[in-house]
Amino acid sequence: MSTPESVQKPVLPSACIEGQRLNSTAIRLPIHAAASGEVIAWQQVASPDQIDQAVASARASLPAWRDAPVAYRGQLLAAVAERIEARRRVLVQWQMQVNGKPRAEAEQDVSDVAACFAYYAGLCLQCDAFAVEPVELPDSSVSARRERVAVGVAALIVPWNFPMVTTAWKLAPALAAGCSVVLKPSELSSPAEQALFELLAEAGMPPGVVNLVNGGAEVGAALVANGQVDKISFTGSTAVGQRIMREAAGGMKRLTLELGGKSALIVRADADIALAVQLAVAGAFANAGQMCSATSRILVHDEVYRRFMSEFETAVRALVVGPPGHEASQMGPLISAAQLARVRALLDQGLDAGAQIAFAGRVAERADDGFFMAPVVVAEPPSDNVLWREEVFGPVACVRSFRDDDEALALANDSPYGLVATVVTEDAEAAERFSTELRAGLVWVNTPQLIFPQVCWGGLGASGVGRELGLEGLRAFQELRHVVRRN
Ligand code: NAD
Numbered sequence: 297m298s299t300p301e302s303v304q305k306p307v308l309p310s311a312c313i314e315g316q317r318l319n320s321t322a323i324r325l326p327i328h329a330a331a332s333g334e335v336i337a338w339q340q341v342a343s344p345d346q347i348d349q350a351v352a353s354a355r356a357s358l359p360a361w362r363d364a365p366v367a368y369r370g371q372l373l374a375a376v377a378e379r380i381e382a383r384r385r386v387l388v389q390w391q392m393q394v395n396g397k398p399r400a401e402a403e404q405d406v407s408d409v410a411a412c413f414a415y416y417a418g419l420c421l422q423c424d425a426f427a428v429e430p431v432e433l434p435d436s437s438v439s440a441r442r443e444r445v446a447v448g449v450a451a452l453i454v455p456w457n458f459p460m461v462t463t464a465w466k467l468a469p470a471l472a473a474g475c476s477v478v479l480k481p482s483e484l485s486s487p488a489e490q491a492l493f494e495l496l497a498e499a500g501m502p503p504g505v506v507n508l509v510n511g512g513a514e515v516g517a518a519l520v521a522n523g524q525v526d527k528i529s530f531t532g533s534t535a536v537g538q539r540i541m542r543e544a545a546g547g548m549k550r551l552t553l554e555l556g557g558k559s560a561l562i563v564r565a566d567a568d569i570a571l572a573v574q575l576a577v578a579g580a581f582a583n584a585g586q587m588c589s590a591t592s593r594i595l596v597h598d599e600v601y602r603r604f605m606s607e608f609e610t611a612v613r614a615l616v617v618g619p620p621g622h623e624a625s626q627m628g629p630l631i632s633a634a635q636l637a638r639v640r641a642l643l644d645q646g647l648d649a650g651a652q653i654a655f656a657g658r659v660a661e662r663a664d665d666g667f668f669m670a671p672v673v674v675a676e677p678p679s680d681n682v683l684w685r686e687e688v689f690g691p692v693a694c695v696r697s698f699r700d701d702d703e704a705l706a707l708a709n710d711s712p713y714g715l716v717a718t719v720v721t722e723d724a725e726a727a728e729r730f731s732t733e734l735r736a737g738l739v740w741v742n743t744p745q746l747i748f749p750q751v752c753w754g755g756l757g758a759s760g761v762g763r764e765l766g767l768e769g770l771r772a773f774q775e776l777r778h779v780v781r782r783n
Contacts (some may be wrong), residue, residue: 315503330396333665357504370420415749446474448526557715639690646683714756
């Protein structure tokens with residue numbers, strides 16, 4: 297559907313295949329500026345034929361890319377990292393405009409994207425991760441080797457909350473491994489990925505190795521169903537991840553699933569309370585709480601509960617919620633009107649079931665019809681309350697008290713999810729116990745949510761299958777192969 301507005305606004309291609317920008321007569325989706333609600337671009341949707349063409353293009357380019365020297369792939373990835381830095385301003389701008397991220401968060405995202413490409417470039421240039429290894433056998437008449445080969449054509453499907461970051465975590469290792477790719481960004485935040493995609497060509501990526509298809513759930517589903525796709529790497533909701541897992545079973549497609557979370561932050565009695573408050577604010581309200589890793593279940597020891605709550609309240613009330621264009625803004629809007637409605641409905645549902653708001657912040661400056669929501673802190677919700685159990689994906693945090701470490705661990709681990717956790721303590725032994733016993737793919741001790749490309753990301757249980765980043769992030773795009781031959 298096209299409107300007169302679309303005449304003035306940029307119209308993004310439905311697909312980019314073999315280096316060509318394609319259009320489609322199918323529906324167009326509006327791209328909003330989260331801080332104002334204004335339509336700032338229109339996104340064309342890929343047709344079923346274009347989705348097939350994109351996969352066919354990836355398939356055709358696979359042999360040359362897979363068999364190219366690893367160092368060549370490394371040089372291209374390094375060139376992409378350099379182009380990202382060179383085009384930082386425009387990439388930051390898209391994050392601020394579409395997602396409404398404050399400048400500091402948008403800058404951090406772009407740094408993470410560049411660091412990810414640089415890391416996988418380094419692995420390729422260093423070559424060790426690709427070495428063919430001899431395997432010792434108890435029979436001298438034969439010898440064996442172990443090697444890793446690219447999985448093949450990879451479909452990369454990503455959400456809107458960290459658009460280019462979730463893409464980079466898939467794209468850089470997939471290309472390093474020698475896979476060719478079809479990327480499907482979120483229909484809510486595609487301009488950033490479009491800009492990133494254009495950098496790949498500028499960096500010299502051969503046409504056809506990376507292809508782009510745009511649109512929503514139907515486009516993602518068609519990609520998943522395509523018989524020429526060997527691997528699906530998906531980041532998004534647990535519900536969609538489960539659907540993809542069922543669908544992928546037919547073709548035995550390889551899967552990486554980065555899904556939801558309901559993570560805990562634990563404040564022991566010996567914690568540095570100022571640090572705990574700082575980590576709680578960032579863990580619950582960075583990116584307006586729209587983080588799979590949001591530590592939205594905060595557990596505080598009885599002895600320091602009152603002091604923590606008092607300092608947390610001061611910090612939350614001082615949080616400047618406003619448009620990204622204002623330098624003072626520390627928290628931006630949610631991504632869309634639908635997301636705002638969803639978060640508010642969950643909050644109402646939790647409050648109707650007996651949860652109580654302890655305190656809330658406020659929106660400092662509202663721009664027009666932006667999708668802003670003030671941060672909310674709920675105290676002592678029961679274990680079966682929806683706000684304690686379900687991923688809200690917005691600025692709502694719950695706090696509960698605990699009496700001892702056993703109770704803190706039991707509460708923290710009582711969730712189907714297991715993505716991340718944070719523990720704040722000055723006691724090294726206790727820190728070790730929590731690091732070992734918390735059911736999470738990544739535990740931070742006394743640090744903010746630091747992310748390094750060397751450290752893997754991924755969760756247990758309902759938080760997903762597999763790992764991204766680090767060496768395992770590369771392995772996720774490789775198949776292991778052994779050869780045994782008579783001497
Ligand atoms: P979503 O599951 O609705 O959509 C994610 C992507 O999948 C989008 O591109 C969407 O168009 C596509 N999609 C939707 N239905 C599909 C289908 N049936 N088949 C194939 N593709 C389909 O999630 P969202 O609302 O975009 O993102 C929020 C979710 O992402 C949250 O649950 C969050 O926890 C999760 N997330 C997880 C991580 C992680 O690393 N674990 C990181 C970021 C976000």
